[in-house]
Each structure stands twice: as C-alpha cells, then as structure tokens.
Amino acid sequence: MALPILICDDSSFARKAIARSLPDEWDVEICFAEHGKQAIEKIEQGLAHVLFLDLNMPVMDGYETMKVIRQRDLPTMVIVVSGDVQEEARKRVIEMGALDFIEKPIDNAKLFAILHKFGIYDGQSSSDQRQCSIKTGNSLEDKLDVFREMSNVAMGQAGNSLAKLLNIFVELPVPNVSIIHSNEIAMAIAEIDKNDAVSGVSKGFTSKNLRGEAVILFNDTHAKSLSALLHPDESSSQVQNTNDIKQDHLELEALMDVSNIIVGACLRGIAKQLDVDVTHTTPSILGLHCELSELVEENVSRWEELILVEIAYSMPSVNINFELLLLLPVDSLDLAFERFLSVREQ
Structure with a gap:
C-alpha cells in the first residue's frame, strides 16, 4: 500500500522539486498543500504519514503549523525543508518536534540519509525517474x-x-x-x-x-x-x-x-x-x-x-x-x- 506523503510549500516549483527528489522505488502517494492551513486539513484526512514542511508561507507558516500538529497530536512525521538556514530556526523546529531540517535547494543525499535514519525508507537512493516525470512549466x-x-x-x-x-x-x-x-x-x-x-x-x-x-x-x-x-x-x-x-x-x-x-x-x-x-x-x-x-x-x-x-x-x-x-x-x-x-x- 502506498505511503501518503504531503509536501507543503507556497511555491509550486519548490513542491515539485521536493517530489522529484523522492526515491524512485519508494511506494508513495504524494499530495500537496500551499500553506499550513491546507496541510492541517490533509493531515486530519490521513494524507500525511510524512510531511515535508516549508517555514515561510502565507496564511499559516511552518512554525504555526507545527504548533497545531503538536497541540492536536496529529499523526505525521515532519521534515522541514526551508530557505531559512539560521541556526535558531533549526533549533526551534527540532524543539517543536520535527525529525530533521533540510535547507533549500534540497540535497538528495541528505534527504535519503534522513529517511534511512528514521526507518522511513531503506531502499535504493535514486530519483532519476521522478526527476524525468515531474516537469516545471514555462508560463x-x-x-x-x-x-x-x-x-x-x-x-x-x-x-x-x-x-x-x-x-x-x-x-x-x-x-x-x-x-x-x-x-x-x-x-x-x-x-x-x-x-x-x-x-x-x-x-x-x-x-x-x-x-x-x-x-x-x-x-x-x-x-x-x-x-x-x-x-x-x-x-x-x-x-x-x-x-x-x-x-x-x-x-x-x-x-x-x-x-x-x-x-x-x-x-x-x-x-x-x-x-x-x-x-x-x-x-x-x-x-x-x-x-x-x-x-x-x-x-x-x-x-x-x-x-x-x-x-x-x-x-x-x-x-x-x-x-x-x-x-x-x-x-x-x-x-x-x-x-x-x-x-x-x-
């Protein structure tokens, strides 16, 4: 059965970039959210065994999203993917319950290492097929x-x-x-x-x-x-x-x-x-x-x-x-x- 994965970022390009980075052999069902409020709704629908979460977003940012996840004890594992590389930002999200932090642009090797470390995925670490299948538009x-x-x-x-x-x-x-x-x-x-x-x-x-x-x-x-x-x-x-x-x-x-x-x-x-x-x-x-x-x-x-x-x-x-x-x-x-x-x- 495919594992539900949620990617939450206000940028369409960033969402696709994270999706392209996921291992080819990882059997997942990917859905997207543009901000934290949408993410919370999808987590409550059971669509986010793993949540890849941006920090700087409109409506509800990553910090507010993690606060709600903790307050409601929602069943999801959070990996933060953000352009905010301040040490204090890393410290805050870890203290709020994130598994780990990956800075943008996403490093595939670090992503695979985190998935292995927490027992989320232990297969091959190639994302060539996803890279080819998920394209960026040119409008x-x-x-x-x-x-x-x-x-x-x-x-x-x-x-x-x-x-x-x-x-x-x-x-x-x-x-x-x-x-x-x-x-x-x-x-x-x-x-x-x-x-x-x-x-x-x-x-x-x-x-x-x-x-x-x-x-x-x-x-x-x-x-x-x-x-x-x-x-x-x-x-x-x-x-x-x-x-x-x-x-x-x-x-x-x-x-x-x-x-x-x-x-x-x-x-x-x-x-x-x-x-x-x-x-x-x-x-x-x-x-x-x-x-x-x-x-x-x-x-x-x-x-x-x-x-x-x-x-x-x-x-x-x-x-x-x-x-x-x-x-x-x-x-x-x-x-x-x-x-x-x-x-x-x-």
Whole structure:
C-alpha cells in the first residue's frame, strides 16, 4: 500500500522539486498543500504519514503549523525543508518536534540519509525517474514562481548572515515578486514603506544572466536603533548628546555595513543557484532622512518595465525592520529561468 506523503510549500516549483527528489522505488502517494492551513486539513484526512514542511508561507507558516500538529497530536512525521538556514530556526523546529531540517535547494543525499535514519525508507537512493516525470512549466506564472523561490533561498542566506552579525533571530517573509512599469515604482515603494522620513542605500549588480539594482530602505527610527545595536560602546545617552554630524555618521556607517552584508549575501545566494559570477558596485547613499517620494523620484529606474522583488526583514526583539528591493529589467526573468533550470538538470 502506498505511503501518503504531503509536501507543503507556497511555491509550486519548490513542491515539485521536493517530489522529484523522492526515491524512485519508494511506494508513495504524494499530495500537496500551499500553506499550513491546507496541510492541517490533509493531515486530519490521513494524507500525511510524512510531511515535508516549508517555514515561510502565507496564511499559516511552518512554525504555526507545527504548533497545531503538536497541540492536536496529529499523526505525521515532519521534515522541514526551508530557505531559512539560521541556526535558531533549526533549533526551534527540532524543539517543536520535527525529525530533521533540510535547507533549500534540497540535497538528495541528505534527504535519503534522513529517511534511512528514521526507518522511513531503506531502499535504493535514486530519483532519476521522478526527476524525468515531474516537469516545471514555462508560463509567466511559472517563471515568476521560480524567481520567487530563487529569491527565497537567497533571502534566507542573507538573513542568516545578518543574524550571525547581530546575534539576533531575523524573521523572514515570503518574497513578493511582480512585474511593474517604471512609472509605477514610486507607487509600489510607497505602498511598502509609508514612513515620511527614510534613508536608502543602493548597490548595482551584473552577470551574464542577471543585472539590476538592490535598494535597502530604513525608516529613521529603525536606522537609529540599528546604529545603537552595531555600536554598543556608544550608549543611548551618549548618542543623544553627540552632535548631529556624529550621529549621522554612526547611522550611515551602520546602514552601509548592513547593506553590504544583506545585498552581498543575497547576490551570492542567487549567483550560486544560477552558477554564475555576479559583480556588484560599492553601495551608494540614495538619501538620509528624506521623504520617500523625494528619494524615489530622484532615483527612478532606467528600465521601462522591470521585475520588483520585495523582501521585508524583521527583528522584533530589537524593533528593527527594513526593506530590501531588487529591481531588474524584465528580460532577466527569461534569462534567469532558463539558466536556473539548466543548472538543476546538470
């Protein structure tokens, strides 16, 4: 009798990637869920002897899903598959009852080792037939989904770098990927951050298959908090008593440091998935303590139509949030999609 397997991830590509990784000889019946609420319903229907669970999802994320599974004592074995590679994320899910944690993109060898370790499957470790039988589509939505998943993995690696620097857990969102016209940029960014006073840092990047601009936006309150966190030798009272030039310098230094870490790690994550070399410029200040509309109008994109990737990083323990935006010409979508699939097929 086939073993019921449930794969829960908001990305269609990620769901298929996990399904393709399962051993060929493993007699399983695979079903899918797009978020935790759907997963709980299917577990209660007996459709998930084993659950492969993402963490960053809409409606109900992986942490909330695991909490419900534990509260209701639902009969499923959970293996987390996530782009959030922070050590704290691994620790949390294990404490909540997950068997193990696999980082994205999924490592077949580690998957097979986990299945063997917990006595779930002990047969041959080949997935060639599943790889061939489960294909990725090539519609616009499929391409955006692949780009979103690629951004998700890169976002997680960047968040991990920031978490290590600050020794703080960074909450990661579901990246939002959309195609917009250049005259819609100001409106789109205004919807992201409605604060009157913001500071922005920009960093360009280019490769054979990808080029664009990364922009990080901080509101003034969070910029000050970030500066204090990165300069613990400067007490809050000292910072308040120092002159405006010194305070602006400390904030600028903090913004540049974080921008270098986040953008650098994110671009390395994308480059690794595409197996390309990405070069990038040194970060430049778009503005300090500016109105958002002023900052955007003076730095509007040079492309008529573009891909906008929105990633909102959050550190609630220290009340710091900021936005990372990736702006790319729309032709990058096809180039990245084709390169991404060719690398996966190697």
